[in-house]
Amino acid sequence: MKTPGTFEITAQDSESKARCGRMHTAHGSFETPVFMPVGTQATVKSLTPEDVSGMGFDIILGNTYHLNERPGSDLVQRMGGLHKFMNWQGSILTDSGGFQVWSLAQLNKITEEGVTFKSHLDGSLQFMGPVESMAIQRELGSDIAMLFDECIPYPATPDYAEKAVERTLRWARRCKEQPRAEGQLQFAIVQGGEFAELRGHCAAELVSIGFDGYAIGGVSVGEPDELILPGVEASISYLPEDKARYLMGVGLLDQMLESIARGVDMFDCVLPTRIARNGSAVTRKGRFAVKNAKWKEDPRPVEEGCTCYTCQNYTRSYIRHLINCSEILAIRLLSMHNLHCMQVVMAETREAIRTGTFTEYRQNFLKDYQKIWDGDS
Numbered sequence: 001m002k003t004p005g006t007f008e009i010t011a012q013d014s015e016s017k018a019r020c021g022r023m024h025t026a027h028g029s030f031e032t033p034v035f036m037p038v039g040t041q042a043t044v045k046s047l048t049p050e051d052v053s054g055m056g057f058d059i060i061l062g063n064t065y066h067l068n069e070r071p072g073s074d075l076v077q078r079m080g081g082l083h084k085f086m087n088w089q090g091s092i093l094t095d096s097g098g099f100q101v102w103s104l105a106q107l108n109k110i111t112e113e114g115v116t117f118k119s120h121l122d123g124s125l126q127f128m129g130p131v132e133s134m135a136i137q138r139e140l141g142s143d144i145a146m147l148f149d150e151c152i153p154y155p156a157t158p159d160y161a162e163k164a165v166e167r168t169l170r171w172a173r174r175c176k177e178q179p180r181a182e183g184q185l186q187f188a189i190v191q192g193g194e195f196a197e198l199r200g201h202c203a204a205e206l207v208s209i210g211f212d213g214y215a216i217g218g219v220s221v222g223e224p225d226e227l228i229l230p231g232v233e234a235s236i237s238y239l240p241e242d243k244a245r246y247l248m249g250v251g252l253l254d255q256m257l258e259s260i261a262r263g264v265d266m267f268d269c270v271l272p273t274r275i276a277r278n279g280s281a282v283t284r285k286g287r288f289a290v291k292n293a294k295w296k297e298d299p300r301p302v303e304e305g306c307t308c309y310t311c312q313n314y315t316r317s318y319i320r321h322l323i324n325c326s327e328i329l330a331i332r333l334l335s336m337h338n339l340h341c342m343q344v345v346m347a348e349t350r351e352a353i354r355t356g357t358f359t360e361y362r363q364n365f366l367k368d369y370q371k372i373w374d375g376d377s
Helices: 049-054 064-069 073-078 082-086 098-103 130-140 158-177 196-209 225-236 253-261 271-277 309-313 316-324 328-355 358-367
Strands: 007-012 019-025 028-032 034-036 059-063 091-095 106-110 115-118 125-128 144-146 185-190 213-216 244-247 266-268
Touching: 007 328, 019 328, 028 034, 028 091, 034 059, 034 328, 059 064, 064 073, 064 091, 064 098, 064 130, 073 130, 082 091, 091 098, 091 130, 125 130, 130 144, 130 158, 158 185, 158 196, 185 196, 196 213, 196 225, 213 225, 225 253, 253 328, 253 358, 271 328, 309 328, 316 328, 328 358
Parallel strands: 034 266, 059 091, 091 144, 144 185, 185 213, 213 244, 244 266
Antiparallel strands: 007 019, 019 028, 106 115, 115 125
16 A cells, blocks of 8 residues: 555546546545545434445545544543544545634634634533644544645735635644644645635745645635635645545535536535435436425436436335424435435546546536526426
8 A cells, every 4th residue: 555645647638637646545546536425423414334334335424523522532542542433444534623613613812823712512612723633633643634724715905815815834844843643644735715816815825834645725605606626726736636625614516526627626515415314316427306396296316317326216206205293204315316426426537637628528518507406307
């Protein structure tokens, strides 16, 4: 097995910046471009680790903030680390908790040392900074630990964004000084909001410090969709070719394909399992609400031509019935389908890059795709 942190580029598209790669970690390797299912609290909701690995996923995401709240990183460490605790054999990336402090908690005060905030669970006063975040991730024993950063909201003033970027850079240096779990990698996060110059500055400075991989953060935080790709472009042009590039929190298939064309390798998003809990499906044509009454007597699968377990065995009519009765099986079946769809599109994308047909694949896919689909055509 190659040294953890090694990123090999295995294919490069000639008409875009899309590439295939292989990332090596302490718990195996995974192929890129890749979508990482989100297992925030040491579980991909409604699915077993065997379900997830059986679909072909080799890496999942966990969250520092949530796992420290419950059950506590010290308990996870005593149970043998996150892999053993949740019985996951592949790679694990842990988000630093910075986004959750920004999005969930009642923010009280940001200082040079970190953030004081109230827990979203019980309102108790909590503190997290670069030292604490890296210590929690060390106890969890993840393969890839994200650096603690300041997520810039949208909209933000240039002055606020500049101060947040400089703080993120100072925190990155502190994160790098912290001890790690054996074989644990560190990915830095590029911030800068909607300001291209700030993103370029942040990316260049992080590269000069030197990390195992780089993420593009602070996108998909409430800004208009048309600002997401410019944020990717402003960040990625400063990132090294020989390191993995991770676009955080983006999981719409069209945005992923466009980002891959710009050189992104890794993605995560709660969308596939979240919309399953709301009775909706991800498909190659867009997402649609299986819970709608129009599917009451529809004998078709969720997505015609899909090879997932759900589509091979169950109808829209049955799944809608389960949703209507608040049966847990509906969430499980839709989650299985949604993640299968994400995995298949990523596998097809990798094959298209390897065979030199990525531009054609991307154009054909986007031609038939709409964010919200009526489920019929």
